[in-house]
Every structure is written in structure tokens, then in C-alpha cells.
Amino acid sequence: MEKYNTIWEEIKQSLEDDLDDEVFTEIFEPVNTVFKVVNNYIYLIAPNDFIKRRIEMLYLNKLNRYLELRLDDPHKFRIMTEEQASKELADEKEFAVNTPDQTLVDRYIQGNINTSYTFDSFVVGNSNRLAYTSAIKVADQPGIVANPLYIFGDVGLGKTHLMQCVGNYILEGNMNSRVLYVKTDQFVEEYVRHASKKKFDEFNEKYRNVDVLLVDDIQFLSGKDQSQNEFFKLFELLHGQQKQIVITSDRSANELKDIMSRLTSRFEWGVTVDINRPDLDHRIKILRKKLMAETSNADLIPNDVIEYIASVFDNNVRELEGALKRVLFYCTAFNIDFTVKNAEAALENLVKPRINDNFLSENKIKNIMSIVSDYYRISTSDLISKKRTAKYVFPRQVSMYLIKTLYDLPYKKIGTFFNNRDHSTVMHSVEKITNEIEMDINVKKDVEKLTIKCGQK
Numbered sequence: 468m469e470k471y472n473t474i475w476e477e478i479k480q481s482l483e484d485d486l487d488d489e490v491f492t493e494i495f496e497p498v499n500t501v502f503k504v505v506n507n508y509i510y511l512i513a514p515n516d517f518i519k520r521r522i523e524m525l526y527l528n529k530l531n532r533y534l535e536l537r538l539d540d541p542h543k544f545r546i547m548t549e550e551q552a553s554k555e556l557a558d559e560k561e562f563a564v565n566t567p568d569q570t571l572v573d574r575y576i577q578g579n580i581n582t583s584y585t586f587d588s589f590v591v592g593n594s595n596r597l598a599y600t601s602a603i604k605v606a607d608q609p610g611i612v613a614n615p616l617y618i619f620g621d622v623g624l625g626k627t628h629l630m631q632c633v634g635n636y637i638l639e640g641n642m643n644s645r646v647l648y649v650k651t652d653q654f655v656e657e658y659v660r661h662a663s664k665k666k667f668d669e670f671n672e673k674y675r676n677v678d679v680l681l682v683d684d685i686q687f688l689s690g691k692d693q694s695q696n697e698f699f700k701l702f703e704l705l706h707g708q709q710k711q712i713v714i715t716s717d718r719s720a721n722e723l724k725d726i727m728s729r730l731t732s733r734f735e736w737g738v739t740v741d742i743n744r745p746d747l748d749h750r751i752k753i754l755r756k757k758l759m760a761e762t763s764n765a766d767l768i769p770n771d772v773i774e775y776i777a778s779v780f781d782n783n784v785r786e787l788e789g790a791l792k793r794v795l796f797y798c799t800a801f802n803i804d805f806t807v808k809n810a811e812a813a814l815e816n817l818v819k820p821r822i823n824d825n826f827l828s829e830n831k832i833k834n835i836m837s838i839v840s841d842y843y844r845i846s847t848s849d850l851i852s853k854k855r856t857a858k859y860v861f862p863r864q865v866s867m868y869l870i871k872t873l874y875d876l877p878y879k880k881i882g883t884f885f886n887n888r889d890h891s892t893v894m895h896s897v898e899k900i901t902n903e904i905e906m907d908i909n910v911k912k913d914v915e916k917l918t919i920k921c922g923q924k
């Protein structure tokens with residue numbers, strides 16, 4: 468908070484220099500401290516509504532530009548009146564007095580919502596644009612535009628993040644709003660626990676008195692008939708009261724298994740959106756954003772390293788993020804530069820197990836083969852054939868070498884892609900090219916070029 472107050476003081480100073488004296492004295496002089504900072508919004512207090520509106524209409528952009536120069540992390544100003552601020556404080560007190568059960572406050576205000584999961588920190592691209600715009604609409608008009616909002620997609624693509632954006636946004640508008648986030652398995656577990664005691668007061672009190680219900684990973688209701696019944700009742704009740712429900716899942720509602728159809732059909736009442744894998748550009752943007760969040764410096768790591776990480780981890784944003792953190796940690800801990808080579812070393816253990824897990828698709832091998840055969844102007848079938856002419860043998864050995872160095876597959880496995888050659892042939896080829904790279908500058912250059920081409924998928 469201290470930091471924001473200092474920044475505001477500095478901005479005020481610049482305003483005093485910039486603006487007409489009278490204007491400054493009337494409008495900005497009385498704006499003294501920062502009231503709160505929530506979700507990247509810095510709230511200032513204006514003495515009355517008139518001044519609030521003048522700032523908003525005439526000066527807010529200017530203030531935000533000043534802010535941009537001082538903070539790397541994107542923040543914006545918002546203006547409240549003194550009246551609004553003191554009401555908020557009073558509400559907070561009353562809330563605290565009337566609810567000695569502090570857990571209730573925790574449950575709704577913080578719950579297990581991650582406050583960093585805001586719309587600001589969510590990077591939008593083709594793969595998630597529709598989901599994002601739908602979520603914003605829902606957050607803006609809960610219970611009205613799309614109820615339920617059903618978000619589905621593979622693991623690690625941002626469903627939980629986006630769902631919590633909705634919660635954070637609503638809480639930001641009204642911190643007394645009762646936003647409840649629950650993982651489906653936790654819901655099931657709580658239900659079972661209460662059912663065994665046949666006492667539902669606490670359970671109902673928790674789930675039925677909400678304004679917004681966020682239910683994560685609904686596929687875990689599968690096969691849990693009793694919990695499904697309970698959830699059905701809850702859904703009906705909340706939906707009937709126009710309380711917003713947001714659901715995530717790893718698949719579309721009609722592909723859910725072992726969940727009663729009266730429930731899955733209701734999931735389709737509102738709006739269904741999916742989230743797909745981000746493309747390379749999008750992944751790079753995500754990495755920059757995460758880098759900014761981690762280090763407050765989006766340019767700390769050079770482009771080629773960011774591109775390298777983004778090109779290897781193309782499947783899942785959580786892994787992408789993990790890889791970035793690892794590179795950051797590794798290079799910082801060993802006090803070495805952020806280079807592609809060092810990043811490769813940092814990620815070695817992450818990349819290799821993926822390959823052992825059969826992660827490497829045949830397409831990638833075929834891709835290498837086609838790049839190499841194009842380069843040496845031969846056909847792919849000649850490349851993998853048993854023909855022994857030098858014209859074919861050398862490119863063949865180069866492709867084996869590339870597959871080994873890029874993907875570290877076992878020699879035996881590599882042999883299967885080349886007409887089932889045995890492992891010693893492959894090993895010999897890889898060694899031969901390794902030597903030639905040492906001896907012959909032209910071979911070295913060719914292989915480097917090819918490595919780059921193949922490395923970029």
C-alpha cells in the first residue's frame with residue numbers, strides 16, 4: 468500500500484506541474500491517499516460525486532498513462548466518493564460484527580478463489596476468445612445473460628482461471644457478494660459427509676445462500692448418483708432465483724458419462740463455450756505475461772528463449788508456465804544467462820519424460836524426414852529405403868542423428884522408422900554424423916540449419 472501511496476504522491480506532483488493551478492487545487496489537492504488496491508485497480512477517494520465524475524470524464528486516461536510509466540504491472544485507477552468508501556468500511560465492520568464465524572467471511576470473500584486469477588491476467592487468443600467474452604458478460608450481468616455458463620476443455624488450458632475471473636470480478640464490484648467456488652470432488656465429499664450424519668443444515672447453509680456458484684470439474688460427478696441428486700436440487704434452486712452458476716468440465720455436457728441426463732441437459736440451458744490449445748503466438752504472449760507477473764520485467768528473457776519454451780510446450784498452459792519457472796530458477800540459481808542452450812539444460816528432465824511417455828507423435832518424426840529429404844532433394848521413401856547409394860545414405864544418417872539429438876529416442880525405436888533397421892546401424896549413423904560435424908564445417912552448417920528447421924516443428 469505504501470508503494471501505491473508514494474506513486475500517487477508522485478503523480479500528484481506531476482499533475483500540479485501540468486495543470487492549471489485552480490484546477491489542481493480544486494480537483495486533485497483533496498485526493499490524498501489510496502483507499503484500496505483490488506485486482507489491479509487502485510482506488511482513490513474524491514471528496515464528492517461532482518469531483519469524482521470530473522476526474523473520470525476528463526482526467527482518468529491521463530492518470531492511467533502516468534501510472535503506466537511507473538508500474539510495470541498493468542494497473543488502473545478508479546475513483547470512489549468519500550461516501551462510498553465510508554459505507555464500504557461500515558459494511559465491512561457490520562459484516563464482521565454480525566458474523567463472528569470468521570469462516571463465513573473466508574468462505575465467500577476469499578474462499579479458495581485465487582485473487583490473481585483476474586481478467587487482466589488472462590491472455591486472450593483465438594483458442595479462448597469466445598470463452599473469455601462470455602465470461603466477461605456473465606461477470607458483468609450475473610444471472611442474466613448466460614446461466615449456467617458451461618466452460619469445457621482439456622486440462623491446463625485455463626478453465627479454472629477463467630471461472631475464477633468471474634468470481635473475482637463480481638467480488639470486486641461488491642465485496643459482500645457471496646461467491647462460492649467449489650471443486651466438484653469437494654462438493655461430493657462434503658455431501659457424503661453430511662449425508663452420513665443425516666444433518667444437512669450446515670451443508671445447505673453453505674451452498675444455498677450464495678449469489679454466484681462456481682463449480683469446477685463437473686465430470687467428477689460421474690457415477691455419484693446421490694451427489695448428482697443433491698446437485699440437481701441445488702441447481703434448480705439457484706437457477707430459479709437467477710443466481711449465476713458457472714461450471715467447468717473436461718468435456719462437453721453431452722459427452723459426460725454416468726451423469727443423469729436431466730442434469731446434463733440443464734447444463735445446456737445457458738451458454739456453452741470451449742477452450743482450446745493456444746497457438747505459438749498466443750503461447751509467447753502468455754509466457755511474457757507470466758514473466759511479468761513473476762519478475763515485474765516482461766523482457767528479462769530474450770525472444771529466442773521464450774520462443775524455444777513456447778515451441779516445446781505446446782500442449783498445456785500449466786506445463787508452459789512450469790517450464791518458464793524452471794528456466795527462471797535454473798538460470799538465476801546458477802547465475803547464468805538466459806540462452807536457448809541453458810534453457811534446454813534447465814528443461815532437460817521435463818522434455819525427456821514427455822518423450823518416453825510416447826508423447827512424441829509420429830508426425831514429428833515424419834516432419835524431420837520430410838525436412839531432411841527436401842533439403843537434400845530426395846524423396847522420403849528413398850530416405851527410409853534400404854538403398855545404399857551415398858546420395859541417400861548421408862541424408863538418412865543425418866535424419867537419424869537429428870531424431871536422436873532432438874528427441875533422444877532409443878536407437879532401436881529410431882530404427883523402426885527406417886525400415887526396421889537394427890539399433891547398431893542407427894547408433895553407427897549417429898556417431899558418424901557426430902564425427903563429421905567435428906571434421907567438416909559444411910556438414911556442421913547443414914546440420915545446424917536442419918536442427919533449427921526441425922526444432923521449430
Ligand code: ADP
Binds near residue numbers: 589620628629
Ligand atoms: P484448467 O482448469 O483448464 O486445468 P487452469 O485454469 O488451472 O487450467 O490453468 C493452468 C495454468 O495456466 C494456470 O496457472 C493459469 O493461470 C494458466 N493459464 C491458462 N490459460 C491462461 C491464459 N489464457 N492466460 C494466462 N494464464 C493462463
Ligand code: MG
Binds near residue numbers: 627628
Ligand atoms: Mg481446473
